[in-house]
Amino acid sequence: MNHALPAEPNDAPQMKLRERCRALGLPVWRLDTSGVVIDEANQTGLAGVWLRSSVMCRMLADAVRRWNDQETPERLEMFSGCYVVPSVETIRGHRRGYTAFMFLTPEALVTPEFEAVCAASQSDKAAARSAVGRLATFSAAEIDRTVPVLDWMLNDLNRQHESERTIGGFTRHLTDAYEHIELLYTLGNSMSDLQDPERFVRLAIEQLQQTTEFGWVAVRTLKQSRLPGSIADSIFVAGKPSCDAMAFRAMIEEFVESLSPDAGACIASSSADRPLACGAQMVVQPIAGGSRLTAALFTGDKGGDDPQVSSYDTQLIATASAFLGTFFENVSLLNEQNALFLGSLQAMTAAIDAKDRYTCGHSERVAHLATELSRLVGFTQQQAERVHITGLVHDVGKIGVPESVLCKEGRLTEAEFGLIRQHPVIGYDILKGIPQLDDVLPGVLSHHERWDGRGYPHGLEGDRIPLVARIMALADTFDAMSSNRSYRPAMARERVFEEIRRCAGTQFDPELAPLFLTLDFSEFDRLVAQHEAASRSVAVTRAAA
Amino acid sequence: MTQQTILLADDEAHITHVVGMKLRAAGYATVVARDGEEALTLALKHRPDLVITDLQMPYMSGIELATQLRADERTAETPVLMLTARGYVLDESELRATNIRVVLSKPFSARDILRRVEEFLGRGSVPETSRLRNVA
Numbered sequence A: 001m002n003h004a005l006p007a008e009p010n011d012a013p014q015m016k017l018r019e020r021c022r023a024l025g026l027p028v029w030r031l032d033t034s035g036v037v038i039d040e041a042n043q044t045g046l047a048g049v050w051l052r053s054s055v056m057c058r059m060l061a062d063a064v065r066r067w068n069d070q071e072t073p074e075r076l077e078m079f080s081g082c083y084v085v086p087s088v089e090t091i092r093g094h095r096r097g098y099t100a101f102m103f104l105t106p107e108a109l110v111t112p113e114f115e116a117v118c119a120a121s122q123s124d125k126a127a128a129r130s131a132v133g134r135l136a137t138f139s140a141a142e143i144d145r146t147v148p149v150l151d152w153m154l155n156d157l158n159r160q161h162e163s164e165r166t167i168g169g170f171t172r173h174l175t176d177a178y179e180h181i182e183l184l185y186t187l188g189n190s191m192s193d194l195q196d197p198e199r200f201v202r203l204a205i206e207q208l209q210q211t212t213e214f215g216w217v218a219v220r221t222l223k224q225s226r227l228p229g230s231i232a233d234s235i236f237v238a239g240k241p242s243c244d245a246m247a248f249r250a251m252i253e254e255f256v257e258s259l260s261p262d263a264g265a266c267i268a269s270s271s272a273d274r275p276l277a278c279g280a281q282m283v284v285q286p287i288a289g290g291s292r293l294t295a296a297l298f299t300g301d302k303g304g305d306d307p308q309v310s311s312y313d314t315q316l317i318a319t320a321s322a323f324l325g326t327f328f329e330n331v332s333l334l335n336e337q338n339a340l341f342l343g344s345l346q347a348m349t350a351a352i353d354a355k356d357r358y359t360c361g362h363s364e365r366v367a368h369l370a371t372e373l374s375r376l377v378g379f380t381q382q383q384a385e386r387v388h389i390t391g392l393v394h395d396v397g398k399i400g401v402p403e404s405v406l407c408k409e410g411r412l413t414e415a416e417f418g419l420i421r422q423h424p425v426i427g428y429d430i431l432k433g434i435p436q437l438d439d440v441l442p443g444v445l446s447h448h449e450r451w452d453g454r455g456y457p458h459g460l461e462g463d464r465i466p467l468v469a470r471i472m473a474l475a476d477t478f479d480a481m482s483s484n485r486s487y488r489p490a491m492a493r494e495r496v497f498e499e500i501r502r503c504a505g506t507q508f509d510p511e512l513a514p515l516f517l518t519l520d521f522s523e524f525d526r527l528v529a530q531h532e533a534a535s536r537s538v539a540v541t542r543a544a545a
Numbered sequence B: 001m002t003q004q005t006i007l008l009a010d011d012e013a014h015i016t017h018v019v020g021m022k023l024r025a026a027g028y029a030t031v032v033a034r035d036g037e038e039a040l041t042l043a044l045k046h047r048p049d050l051v052i053t054d055l056q057m058p059y060m061s062g063i064e065l066a067t068q069l070r071a072d073e074r075t076a077e078t079p080v081l082m083l084t085a086r087g088y089v090l091d092e093s094e095l096r097a098t099n100i101r102v103v104l105s106k107p108f109s110a111r112d113i114l115r116r117v118e119e120f121l122g123r124g125s126v127p128e129t130s131r132l133r134n135v136a
Helices: A012-023 A045-051 A054-068 A106-110 A112-120 A125-133 A140-190 A197-211 A245-257 A311-353 A362-377 A381-393 A396-400 A414-420 A423-431 A435-445 A467-482 A493-503 A512-517 A522-544 B013-025 B036-046 B062-071 B092-097 B110-121
Strands: A028-032 A037-039 A076-079 A082-091 A094-104 A214-221 A235-239 A266-269 A281-289 A292-302 B005-009 B029-033 B050-054 B080-084 B100-105
Touching (some): A012 A140, A028 A054, A045 A125, A054 A076, A054 A082, A054 A094, A094 A106, A106 A125, A112 A125, A140 A197, A140 B013, A197 A214, A197 A235, A214 A311, A245 A281, A245 A292, A311 A362, A311 A381, A311 A396, A362 A381, A362 A467, A381 A435, A396 A423, A423 A435, A467 A493, A467 A512, A493 A512, B005 B013, B005 B036, B013 B110, B029 B036, B036 B050, B036 B062, B050 B062, B050 B110, B062 B080, B062 B092
Parallel strands (some): B005 B050, B050 B080, B080 B100
Antiparallel strands (some): A028 A094, A076 A082, A082 A094, A214 A235, A214 A292, A266 A281, A281 A292
C-alpha cells in the first residue's frame, strides 16, 4: 500500500506576501529555479508592458541563476537603480523557486538598460519613463530599511500559517475527543440499568455510529451465550448498510462462524477473492464475558475524509465493546441469579403441591392466571413478574398444615378447618425473613380474604384487601374449582364462570371478577393437561415402588 | 552530556507541536519536518539521535523514509519510532530494510512518546511503581 499522501499547497505565506506587496504597488514575480516566470508583475498600462518585456524576463532569469548558486540568496542590483529582492520558496526540503520583489530608484530611468527594455517592449521612451517613474520613487536608504521588513513579514506569515495548521489539527482532534468522551460517559452512565438490556445495546450502537464515520454499527449476540432470551441470538443494527438485508445478514453470520473469544479485533478488507457485501472494510470486534464469547460488534461502510479504518476508530470500538462486554456479563449474571431464584421458588412450591396429589401444579397455574389478570389491570411487566412470584408461593404456608388434614377425604371438622385457615399466616411468617420477597407478602397473607369481609385471616373488607390479594383470590378459587379434589371432581368451565359471576361482590372484587372471565384460558388448560400427565406418572412410579 | 537531537516528521502540525513541546521540556533538541522528503534532507543535515516519523505523509511515507535512512551510511544506525493511525504491523522485509524499532498507534499521549524515547536514548528510566507494605 502506498502511504505517501497527496501534497497540499504549502506556499500560502508566500502568496499572502505577494498579495500585500502588490497592494503596495511593488512589482512582484514568482519564478521557478530555472528562471521561468510562473506569475508575472501585474502592473497595468505602460509600466506593466515595460515590466513584462522579454528583456526584463531575461534579466530576471540571470538573477535566478545567480541566486541558485547562493546558499542565502541576496538582493541584486540588475542595473543601476533597479534592485530585485528574492524570497526563497522550498518544497520537500528543496529550493523550488523564488518570489522576486522589485525596487526602482529614479536613477534607473536614465540607464541604457531602461531604454533597452523600452525598445524590447516597443514602448515610447518618454511615456514609459513617465509611467515607470511613478514606481521609481525609492531611495537606496529606503530600500535598505524595507528589505528586512519583507523578511520579518514573511517570517510572521510563516509562523501564523504554522499556528493555524496546529490550531486546526487541535480543533479537529479535540472535537473528536469530546465526542468520544461523551460516548463513553453515556455508556458508563447507562450500563447500570439491567432491566431493559435491549435498550442499552441500541443506545451503544446508535451512539457509536453517530460518533464515528461508519455507515452502520451492528451487534450480533450469540445463541449459546448466557444472555437472557430477550436479547440472545439477535442482530442489532444502527445506521444503514449499503447492501440489502439478506446479504448483510449472510456477511455477519459468515464472520460469526469464525470468531474466537481470545482473538482481538480484526479489520476485514474486501478483496477480489473474498468481497465484502458492503463497504471496503469492516471491523470485527469479539465481545467476550470471561473466557466465553458472548457477542461480536461489527462496523463498516466508513465514509468521511478518510474511508480507511484508523487506529482512532479501532480504539473507540474496542472501548465501547468492553463496556458492552461488562454489561452483557452483568445481564447474564442477573439472568442466572433470577433463574436460580425462580427455580428455588418453583422447587419449594412443587414440594408443597406434592403433599397433595390433587393440588399438583396448582401454584404454577395460579401464578399464571394471576399474572395474566394483573397485566389486564395495567400492571407493568416488572409488577406482573412479582405477581407471578406471589402466585408461586401463595400456598407455602401449607407446609405447616398436617398432610392428614390437607388430603383428608370427606368433611373437615371445625378444628381441622382451623388448621387449614392458618396457612396464609404460616406462609407470611416463613417468607417474611426474605427481604427480596417483601412485596409478595400482602398477596400471600390476604389471598383468602373476601370482598364482603368474611374471609380469613383478618376479615378485611373491599378495598382494604390488597389488590394483589384480590387478584390471587380469583386465580386461586378458579383453579380449585377447575381441578379434581379429594372431596369432589372438577367442575365444568361454564359452571365455574357462573360461580365466579355469582360471587362477584361477595367473595370477589366486583370489578375484577368480570375482567377475569375475559382471560384466554388456553394456556391454563395446557398447564392442567401437563400437570395431570405428570401426576399420573408420579402415581405410577409410587405404585411400582 | 551534549544535547541529543530528535527529528519529528509529521504533516499534522498539532502532533509535532505537542510531541516537540514534551521532548524539549525533557531537554532534547527537536527538528521538525512536514513531509518525508523534508525529513530525509533534514536527517542527513542534522544527523539526529532518533527519528520519530508518521507513517502517512506527503511525498514520502514513513516506511520509505526509514528505508532511505537505513540505506544511507550516515543514518544507517539511527533508530526510528514510527507513529501511525492505521494499526500498522511491520512485515519481515520492512523490519530488515529499516531501523524502525517501535510502531506506536495514534492516539497516544505525549508521555507515552517520552517514555519510549527515554528507552531508546538511555537517559534515566522511569522508576517502577513500588509497593509499600505496612510493617507492624
